[in-house]
Amino acid sequence: xxxNPTAVEIPSLTDKDNDQLIHSxxxxxxxxxxxxxxxxxxxxxxxxxxxxxxxNNLAIKPPHRLxxxxxxxxxxxxxILEARQHSDNMTGQAEYLGVSYDAYKKYCKRYxxxxxxxxxKGCKKKYWAPDKGRYPLNQVLEGKFPEYPxxxxxxxxxxxxxxxxxxxxxxxSERRLTDNKIPLILNFEDGNKKNHKLENIRLLCxxxxxxxxxxxxxxxxxxxxxSDPDRMQDADRLIPSRF
Numbered sequence: 001x002x003x004n005p006t007a008v009e010i011p012s013l014t015d016k017d018n019d020q021l022i023h024s025x026x027x028x029x030x031x032x033x034x035x036x037x038x039x040x041x042x043x044x045x046x047x048x049x050x051x052x053x054x055x056n057n058l059a060i061k062p063p064h065r066l067x068x069x070x071x072x073x074x075x076x077x078x079x080i081l082e083a084r085q086h087s088d089n090m091t092g093q094a095e096y097l098g099v100s101y102d103a104y105k106k107y108c109k110r111y112x113x114x115x116x117x118x119x120x121k122g123c124k125k126k127y128w129a130p131d132k133g134r135y136p137l138n139q140v141l142e143g144k145f146p147e148y149p150x151x152x153x154x155x156x157x158x159x160x161x162x163x164x165x166x167x168x169x170x171x172x173s174e175r176r177l178t179d180n181k182i183p184l185i186l187n188f189e190d191g192n193k194k195n196h197k198l199e200n201i202r203l204l205c206x207x208x209x210x211x212x213x214x215x216x217x218x219x220x221x222x223x224x225x226x227s228d229p230d231r232m233q234d235a236d237r238l239i240p241s242r243f
Contacts, residue, residue, distance in 0.1 A: 026076070037061070075099065075107035090116050130160035137162070146194035150233040153196065154186045154203065155242055162198070167205035169212075180241045183229050185209040 040060045044053060053059055075097065083093035094104035108114035130137040137156045140148050157163040165182050166173035175182050187202040187209055188195060204212065206229075230239045 075104070077111045077113070080104075080108060080111060080113050130156060130162075141196050141198050143194075143196055146196070148196065149235070150186050150193055151230040151235045151239070153201075154184065154229075154233065157186075157201070157203070159242065163201075163203050166203075167208055168202050169204050169208040172205040172207075175241075179228070181229060185229060186233060187212060 037060050044058060044060070048058070079097060080093070083096045086096050087093045090104065090108075091101060094101045097104065105114060135145055135148060135152075135156075137160055139145065140153060140156065158165045164173075165184070167184065173182055183206050184203050185206065186193075187204050189200045189202065192200075228235070228238060
């Protein structure tokens with residue numbers, strides 16, 4: 001028996017080669033889908049003004065990830081790197097890609113990109129909107145929630161950027177070594193802690209608070225833990241630093 005001289009021997013592909021081939025094909029398909037979407041949006045812009053498109057949310061968005069069969073395709077390393085730019089914690093990155101936390105963890109480990117934050121302190125400011133939620137800051141300052149806790153109001157004012165994390169009178173802004181907190185107290189100019197108008201509120205350090213005599217400090221028996229600024233202003237438990 002004579003071998004066919006025209007036969008070409010096809011080398012076997014490793015799992016890594018298969019993954020690279022699949023990823024290359026998927027990238028090509030997704031690139032084509034994005035190109036089609038761009039052409040559709042350009043055609044839409046020719047027919048309608050941009051403000052009308054934005055107001056009615058008419059812009060066509062390409063599928064974020066290509067779905068194959070009954071399950072999701074493998075995550076790409078480039079997608080994981082892109083998700084990192086949108087969130088500083090692993091949970092947020094998994095949500096951005098639309099996959100479960102366990103699936104995201106599996107592919108991160110495959111690419112040696114698994115670096116969880118052991119303290120679970122992600123980037124809260126990027127996704128936190130102070131004027132949304134159950135107690136929006138703008139409504140609190142309008143007086144719609146007079147019973148809103150003082151220590152939480154201080155937290156809202158600082159984290160939203162409405163007030164700086166420093167004493168408005170002397171500029172003190174040093175953090176304590178014990179709990180990493182800046183000892184600041186909300187002062188109400190009229191002495192009424194339920195008057196949440198911004199012009200009635202000043203953020204002062206302990207020294208300036210006691211010198212001015214206008215700071216709201218929780219009444220009752222004083223214990224040692226009341227040296228905590230949140231405990232001094234209505235908090236019933238120790239709360240970690242949030243700003």
